[in-house]
Structures are given as C-alpha cells and as structure tokens.
Amino acid sequence: MASESRIFVKGNEAVVHGALAAGCRCYFGYPITPQNDIPELMSKLMPESGGSFVQAESEVAAANMLLGAAATGTRAMTSSSSPGISLKQEAISYMAGSRLPGVIVNMNRGGPGLGDIGPSQGDYFQSVKGGGHGDYRLLVLGPATCQEAYDLTILAFDLAFKYQNPVMILGDAIIGQMKEPVIPWKPAPVDSNEASDWALTGAKGRPMRLIKSLYLEDGALAAQNIRLRDTYKAMEAEIRAESFETDDAELVVVAYGSIGRIVKSAVRNLRKQGKKVGLYRPITLFPFPAQGLRELAQKGKRFLTIEHNLGQMVEDVKLSMIGLADSDFHGHMPGSIPSPDDFEAPILSALERSAS
Amino acid sequence: MTEQLVFDRPEVIADRATHYCPGCQHGVAQRLVGECLEEFGVVDKTIAVTSIGCSVFLYNYLLVDSVEAPHGRAPAVATGVKRAKPDNIVLAYQGDGDLASIGMAEIMHCANRGERVTIIFVNNTVYGMTGGQMAPTTMIGQKTTTCPGGRCAEREGQPFKMAEILAGLGGVAYSARVAVNNAKNLVKAKRAIKHAFQAQIDNKGFGFVEVLATCPTNWKMTPVAANERIECELIPYFPLGIYKDRLNEGEGC
Numbered sequence: 164m165a166s167e168s169r170i171f172v173k174g175n176e177a178v179v180h181g182a183l184a185a186g187c188r189c190y191f192g193y194p195i196t197p198q199n200d201i202p203e204l205m206s207k208l209m210p211e212s213g214g215s216f217v218q219a220e221s222e223v224a225a226a227n228m229l230l231g232a233a234a235t236g237t238r239a240m241t242s243s244s245s246p247g248i249s250l251k252q253e254a255i256s257y258m259a260g261s262r263l264p265g266v267i268v269n270m271n272r273g274g275p276g277l278g279d280i281g282p283s284q285g286d287y288f289q290s291v292k293g294g295g296h297g298d299y300r301l302l303v304l305g306p307a308t309c310q311e312a313y314d315l316t317i318l319a320f321d322l323a324f325k326y327q328n329p330v331m332i333l334g335d336a337i338i339g340q341m342k343e344p345v346i347p348w349k350p351a352p353v354d355s356n357e358a359s360d361w362a363l364t365g366a367k368g369r370p371m372r373l374i375k376s377l378y379l380e381d382g383a384l385a386a387q388n389i390r391l392r393d394t395y396k397a398m399e400a401e402i403r404a405e406s407f408e409t410d411d412a413e414l415v416v417v418a419y420g421s422i423g424r425i426v427k428s429a430v431r432n433l434r435k436q437g438k439k440v441g442l443y444r445p446i447t448l449f450p451f452p453a454q455g456l457r458e459l460a461q462k463g464k465r466f467l468t469i470e471h472n473l474g475q476m477v478e479d480v481k482l483s484m485i486g487l488a489d490s491d492f493h494g495h496m497p498g499s500i501p502s503p504d505d506f507e508a509p510i511l512s513a514l515e516r517s518a519s
Numbered sequence: 520m521t522e523q524l525v526f527d528r529p530e531v532i533a534d535r536a537t538h539y540c541p542g543c544q545h546g547v548a549q550r551l552v553g554e555c556l557e558e559f560g561v562v563d564k565t566i567a568v569t570s571i572g573c574s575v576f577l578y579n580y581l582l583v584d585s586v587e588a589p590h591g592r593a594p595a596v597a598t599g600v601k602r603a604k605p606d607n608i609v610l611a612y613q614g615d616g617d618l619a620s621i622g623m624a625e626i627m628h629c630a631n632r633g634e635r636v637t638i639i640f641v642n643n644t645v646y647g648m649t650g651g652q653m654a655p656t657t658m659i660g661q662k663t664t665t666c667p668g669g670r671c672a673e674r675e676g677q678p679f680k681m682a683e684i685l686a687g688l689g690g691v692a693y694s695a696r697v698a699v700n701n702a703k704n705l706v707k708a709k710r711a712i713k714h715a716f717q718a719q720i721d722n723k724g725f726g727f728v729e730v731l732a733t734c735p736t737n738w739k740m741t742p743v744a745a746n747e748r749i750e751c752e753l754i755p756y757f758p759l760g761i762y763k764d765r766l767n768e769g770e771g772c
C-alpha cells in the first residue's frame with residue numbers, strides 16, 4: 164500500500180488508473196460522452212502494460228467481449244454512459260447468470276432516450292435492480308470524489324472475483340469530468356489462483372469446464388437462482404456508507420455520488436448557521452446500506468432524500484426504514500449541475516416540517 | 520480373421536447419443552471439428568464459444584472448455600476470449616440465424632479485425648430450434664413458418680452468401696463453403712475446417728467455414744430428401760469452394 168506522488172486527474176482517468184493498479188488486463192469500449200477519457204486513456208495505457216484494448220463496434224459487442232475475457236478468469240473492464248449501458252445489459256445479464264466477474268463503469272448522463280450529455284442519476288434503477296432480463300443484481304459502487312473513483316475501481320475488481328459477479332461503478336458526468344488530486348496506491352498483487360477453480364484456460368490435465376446460463380433440467384434454474392440469491396445476501400458484508408454530522412442531526416439527508424458530495428457542502432453551510440442537519444451517503448448502492456438508515460431512524464431522525472432524478476433511490480431509503488420512518492424527497496432535474504445553495508431551501512423546508 | 524478398427528470416435532467427441540433430429544448434420548460438422556482439433560493436438564488448449572439454437576449444445580458433444588454466448592454475439596465473446604488468452608485456440612460455432620441476422624455486426628467486425636479465431640457457420644437455411652422460421656439464408660421460394668408463401672426477394676431480400684461476403688474483408692485469412700452431404704464433400708469439408716484452424720495456429724488471421732447442412736425437421740423432408748436438397752437446390756445458389764486462402768501468402772493454394 165505504498166503511496167506515490169499525487170496525480171491530478173479527471174474521475175474518468177482515476178478509474179483507468181485504478182483499473183490498471185487492480186491488474187485489469189483487457190478493456191473493451193465504445194465512445195460515448197461523458198466517459199470518452201476512459202477508452203482514450205485505456206487505448207494508450209492498456210497495451211503499454213501488456214494488456215489488450217479493443218474499440219468494439221458497439222456497446223453490445225464490448226460487453227460481450229468482456230464476457231469472453233471474464234470467462235478465462237482475466238480481470239477485464241468496459242465502460243460507457245447511459246444509452247450505451249442499456250445496450251450492455253444483454254451481456255451483463257448473461258454474465259450474472261453465468262457467474263462471471265467483470266467491471267462495468269457507467270458515467271450516468273441525462274435520459275431517457277438520447278437525453279443530454281450532462282450529469283444525472285436517472286440510471287439508479289437500471290443499475291441496482293438488475294437492468295437486463297432475469298432475476299439478478301450487480302454489486303454497485305457510487306464514488307463521490309476522484310480519489311473514491313480510484314479506490315472503488317480497485318475494490319470493484321476484487322469484489323467481482325470474490326463474488327463471481329459483475330460489479331458496476333455508477334458515476335455521473337460530474338465525477339467523470341471533474342479534475343482532482345488523487346493519491347494512487349498499489350494494491351497487493353493479484354492472486355494468480357483467483358479464478359483457478361472455474362476459469363476456461365483449455366482443459367489440459369482436467370475435465371472440460373462449461374460456463375453457461377442455460378438451465379433446462381428440472382430444478383436446475385431454481386438451484387442456480389438460489390445460489391445467486393445467497394451470493395447477493397453474502398455481499399451485504401461489503402456494505403459501505405458515509406455518515407457526516409448525523410449524531411445530533413434532526414434531519415438526515417440521504418444522497419449518493421456527486422449529489423451526495425454537493426449535499427455535504429450544503430450540510431456544512433447549514434451547520435455553520437446552527438441547523439441540525441446531517442448526511443448519510445450510501446457508497447454501496449447494491450447491496451443498499453439499509454442497516455445504517457434503520458439505526459438512524461430508531462434514534463428518531465427525520466429524512467430527506469435528494470437525487471438528480473425524479474426519485475429512484477428514495478424507494479430503497481423508504482424500504483430500509485419501513486415501520487420506523489419515512490423520507491421526504493427532493494429531485495434536481497437533469498440538464499443542469501446543482502450547487503450546494505440549490506439544496507439549502509429544500510433541506511430547510513424538510514427540517515421545518517420535521518420540527519412541526 | 521482378426522478384426523481391424525478402421526474408423527473410431529475421436530476422444531474429444533463425447534460417447535453419448537446426440538439429441539439432434541435424425542438426419543441433422545450438426546453432429547457431422549461437430550465431429551469434423553473434433554477430428555481436426557485432435558489432429559492438430561490442440562484439444563486441451565481449445566476454448567469453444569457456443570451460440571444459441573440447435574448449435575448451443577455443442578458443449579454436450581465436444582469435450583473442450585466452453586462458454587455460452589448470447590444470440591449472435593459469439594464473435595464478440597470469442598474476441599474477448601482470444602484477447603485475454605492469445606495462446607489458446609478459440610473456436611465459435613454458430614447457426615445461420617445467429618450469425619447472419621442478429622449477429623451480423625459482430626461477425627463482420629470480428630472478421631475485419633482479423634481476430635485469430637475460427638468460426639464454423641452451420642447454414643441450414645432456417646432457424647432450427649425455434650421451429651423453422653425464415654433465416655437470412657432461406658432460399659427464394661422456400662416456405663417457412665414466417666414466409667408461408669415462400670421467401671420473396673422483393674419483400675425479404677436475397678439470401679446472404681456469407682463465405683463470399685467475409686472473403687472480401689481484409690482481416691480474413693481463410694473463408695470457404697463446404698457441404699457434408701456425401702463422402703467426397705465430407706473430405707473437402709474436413710480439409711477446409713483444418714485450414715480455418717491453421718489460419719489461427721499460424722497467426723494469419725480470421726478463419727471461416729460455412730457448412731451447408733440439413734434440417735430435415737423444419738424442411739419437412741426425410742433425411743435422404745434433405746440431403747438431395749443440398750445437392751440440387753442449395754449448392755447451385757451457395758457454391759462450394761474456397762473464397763479466400765492466405766495460408767501460403769503469395770503462393771496461392
């Protein structure tokens with residue numbers, strides 16, 4: 164974990180550096196704003212580090228290349244933004260069904276449809292509820308700083324292999340495009356045996372292996388889906404969230420990613436005015452850090468969820484605290500980047516409602 | 520008189536009956552692939568990508584490490600496998616609906632990039648597993664469940680000639696069309712499949728073999744009549760032959 168000198172990079176670039184530090188050997192991508200820095204930097208650094216870079220013909224192909232590389236037990240990644248992630252969902256569902264690890268980065272832009280190229284959190288449902296067909300989940304990590312983009316990308320590779328499941332980094336156009344100092348660090352070298360009990364490498368000296376998601380025999384799919392359910396349950400060991408000024412807060416604002424960070428500034432400003440507000444920022448978006456919210460609800464806190472959309476994570480917030488508390492909601496519409504000031508009025512009005 | 524074994528099952532082919540319909544030539548094509556892998560001595564370093572449809576169960580019969588691809592995406596999956604494991608032999612096995620319809624983009628780009636993979640393309644002019652719907656290779660006039668009056672060029676276009684189309688792409692080292700309807704063609708088919716693997720082994724580029732094959736069930740024909748249809752109807756439109764061969768660069772073949 165020796166730290167090196169700081170680098171000043173965009174969130175997109177931090178993801179690339181994190182992936183390389185994590186031992187990523189293959190990257191497959193397709194251009195889409197606001198994540199183009201990722202394929203661009205990968206096209207230079209991946210071959211330099213002895214790995215493989217392919218600019219695929221489409222997001223569909225890129226995600227299926229990821230599936231192929233993952234089947235060999237290789238650390239591999241793809242990245243995109245909203246419309247491209249929709250196209251990747253076919254392969255992502257197959258990867259989940261085939262129990263294949265891989266890292267998928269989504270720098271969320273405005274939608275639906277072609278939307279715009281600005282930031283949004285409109286892909287929350289698509290990311291944490293499956294996204295493609297069938298009953299599956301991804302492990303989803305939501306960075307709020309460039310440093311976190313670096314750190315969580317490294318974590319994403321480890322977790323993908325630990326749980327043999329695709330992991331998504333859910334950022335947005337803000338985190339992707341902003342530049343910050345990042346302190347790079349080197350994780351422990353990748354264990355060369357990490358996929359040795361399932362990866363396809365050619366059947367030399369052992370019986371053939373088969374990686375598939377087709378289960379036709381009676382009860383076979385049920386057994387597979389129960390294995391998946393158990394995996395998702397086990398992932399709860401990875402739950403992460405940041406609590407900021409929540410101890411004596413009357414109102415806890417729940418927000419993630421870039422919006423979580425902007426809300427943090429708003430909370431800091433309101434604290435200076437003596438307002439008893441705090442922030443709870445989920446970092447793992449699936450599994451959702453429900454327990455932390457329940458504990459806050461048991462202490463009698465009130466809640467406001469703020470998102471860059473019409474209200475998606477708020478459903479998970481409400482479910483987490485069911486029977487204990489409810490949550491107000493404030494949605495900032497895509498198409499503009501909110502400032503901390505934009506959030507002060509909604510936070511104050513929720514605080515007043517709480518008090519009454 | 521002592522018995523002499525002159526014809527045996529390749530070890531890489533599982534010792535079990537296939538589920539394919541009587542007269543279906545998927546099993547024949549798969550056996551040829553198995554024979555070639557054994558003759559090259561690459562069985563234990565081969566990774567197969569299976570597609571969808573009747574082809575998908577290749578992994579029940581060809582005993583090599585295998586991964587299932589979504590419909591049409593086998594060339595992209597094979598690209599990922601090969602890029603991750605350049606020293607392995609990578610094989611994809613696809614039907615005509617899979618490769619020439621939904622997967623047209625993936626096959627064109629994989630071939631054009633010259634990925635060092637080998638693709639065996641089974642052209643039986645219909646979607647087999649889903650019940651005999653029209654494929655991009657369905658013959659003009661051929662009746663299927665979705666062109667009950669027969670395929671019409673004005674409405675549905677002409678059947679794609681994939682071996683010729685792919686031969687035109689720069690990354691392709693070998694492209695051929697074969698049939699497995701008689702002993703003579705079978706010998707040629709095996710030679711073509713071997714060359715398609717040779718292209719990969721020698722790092723020359725993308726190797727492709729289109730295999731004209733029967734689907735007696737969906738053609739609603741006896742196996743014998745289906746085999747005759749290959750000769751009389753399919754081969755005249757889909758001529759057998761080698762459309763590209765860069766195995767001996769400059770020397771021709």
Ligand SMILES: Cc1ncc(C[n+]2csc(CCOP(=O)(O)OP(=O)(O)O)c2C)c(N)n1
Pocket residue numbers: 571572573574590613614615616617618641643645646647648649654
């Ligand atoms: C995305 C998607 N669309 C449709 C299907 C349904 N499907 C399964 S097999 C098949 C056709 C396969 O036909 P072909 O490739 O000709 O193979 P064959 O069965 O003849 O070997 C289709 C359309 C699917 N599995 N996935």
Ligand code: SF4
Pocket residue numbers: 538539540542543544545573643647648733734735736737
């Ligand atoms: S449906 Fe056609 S392709 Fe499928 S097994 Fe039967 S004969 Fe073969």
